[in-house]
Amino acid sequence: MKIAYFVENYKRGGVDTFIKNLTSKKISNDIFYLIYNKNNPGINYIKKKSVNIRYLHYSIFSWDKLFNKKMNYISLFICKTIYSILFPLTFCYQIFRLVVFFKKNNFDKLMVINGGYPGGDICLAATIAWLQINPKNKPWINFHNFALKKYKFFLLDFYKNQIDKIISSSIMGFISVSKICTLSIKSRKYLKKNKLFTIYNGHYFDRNNKKYSIKKNFDLPQNSKILLMLAEYDLRKGHEYIIKAMEKIIASKKNVFLFIYGYGDKSLIEGLVLKSPSNKNIFLNDFEENSASLISGCDLMVIPSQQYESFGYTAIEAMSLKKVVVATNSGGLPEVIDDKSTGYLVSKNKPNLFAKKILYLLDNSTTLKKMANKSYLTYKKRFTNVQMIKNYNNLIKHNRIK
Numbered sequence: 001m002k003i004a005y006f007v008e009n010y011k012r013g014g015v016d017t018f019i020k021n022l023t024s025k026k027i028s029n030d031i032f033y034l035i036y037n038k039n040n041p042g043i044n045y046i047k048k049k050s051v052n053i054r055y056l057h058y059s060i061f062s063w064d065k066l067f068n069k070k071m072n073y074i075s076l077f078i079c080k081t082i083y084s085i086l087f088p089l090t091f092c093y094q095i096f097r098l099v100v101f102f103k104k105n106n107f108d109k110l111m112v113i114n115g116g117y118p119g120g121d122i123c124l125a126a127t128i129a130w131l132q133i134n135p136k137n138k139p140w141i142n143f144h145n146f147a148l149k150k151y152k153f154f155l156l157d158f159y160k161n162q163i164d165k166i167i168s169s170s171i172m173g174f175i176s177v178s179k180i181c182t183l184s185i186k187s188r189k190y191l192k193k194n195k196l197f198t199i200y201n202g203h204y205f206d207r208n209n210k211k212y213s214i215k216k217n218f219d220l221p222q223n224s225k226i227l228l229m230l231a232e233y234d235l236r237k238g239h240e241y242i243i244k245a246m247e248k249i250i251a252s253k254k255n256v257f258l259f260i261y262g263y264g265d266k267s268l269i270e271g272l273v274l275k276s277p278s279n280k281n282i283f284l285n286d287f288e289e290n291s292a293s294l295i296s297g298c299d300l301m302v303i304p305s306q307q308y309e310s311f312g313y314t315a316i317e318a319m320s321l322k323k324v325v326v327a328t329n330s331g332g333l334p335e336v337i338d339d340k341s342t343g344y345l346v347s348k349n350k351p352n353l354f355a356k357k358i359l360y361l362l363d364n365s366t367t368l369k370k371m372a373n374k375s376y377l378t379y380k381k382r383f384t385n386v387q388m389i390k391n392y393n394n395l396i397k398h399n400r401i402k
Contacts, residue, residue, distance in 0.1 A: 008123050016045055091125060102134070144177055177311040199401065224256075232262045238306045241306060261286070300362070301317075304328055
């Protein structure tokens with residue numbers, strides 16, 4: 001069977017990691033293809049980590065590519081206005097191009113992988129184009145962030161709702177990474193009756209990664225305690241919150257250091273750090289691909305997300321290496337972390353309590369070790385890449401998880 005995964009992506013991030021894990025192990029004799037946009041920034045990373053998959057790229061005009069470039073507010077507003085007017089024409093063009101593409105390649109099954117919903121226009125176009133070629137085998141839509149309730153531009157919102165009507169009858173259903181994220185699709189009024197499935201993200205680490213010591217590379221004392229945050233430089237990820245928590249922490253323990261690694265523009269976060277009394281204990285770094293070594297060298301993982309945290313992938317990365325996570329109770333995080341058992345969950349408006357939980361664990365090594373062991377067992381039971389791959393294979397091939 002020829003199974004195709006279709007993606008449109010213009011940012012490095014969670015979708016790349018998901019595809020890497022989904023294609024990390026061969027468990028069947030099916031032939032898998034990844035169909036990706038030619039300028040996808042994560043494709044080289046995926047190719048290095050994946051097995052049992054073939055690659056095909058497309059090059060089709062996309063407004064989403066334009067919107068992912070840096071623009072000031074006026075330029076963005078003008079582009080969005082033009083987009084909302086021309087959308088029907090460009091969308092029909094995308095469908096036409098993809099009908100030709102699918103006819104040429106003759107796949108048996110399709111899953112469209114989208115960052116959110118509605119997400120990328122080309123992903124929606126692929127879903128509709130597929131039905132023109134293979135109406136008996138409807139595709140699945142996989143999405144990784146909360147569904148958007150409505151667009152600010154009235155005309156665009158109208159168009160996307162009309163597309164929802166077509167999508168609703170064109171697919172088998174939707175799959176997402178947490179129950180709360182999956183249910184968000186019901187905020188789209190024409191998609192309330194579609195089949196919904198949740199498949200938790202799975203994870204594995206390449207054990208051949210090079211060793212990297214945070215303490216050694218930053219010349220820190222051996223008795224230092226390392227907090228690690230792996231997140232895009234975006235305020236919704238809780239940078240301001242964790243800075244406030246750090247102020248409380250260093251008032252009690254001077255040897256605690258926070259290391260943040262991620263994509264994006266650090267300038268706004270740098271400004272917040274410089275104004276904080278904890279600035280000498282906070283280090284902002286660019287994205288580091290070797291996250292296994294970073295996690296291995298930390299004492300605690302922190303996830304201070306404030307909104308739109310659909311799953312919390314870094315939590316299971318930490319759990320796989322027997323590390324305890326202190327996180328906010330945002331989005332899908334309560335589905336991953338068992339409060340007071342495998343980690344701590346704190347309200348997203350209580351940074352001082354967040355700090356207290358961290359200090360408690362750093363002062364109580366026995367509790368920390370017990371929770372670390374429980375977190376690893378939870379990972380093995382619920383969040384391995386093999387479990388995830390099997391679930392997706394069953395869903396795509398047989399329209400069921402088990």
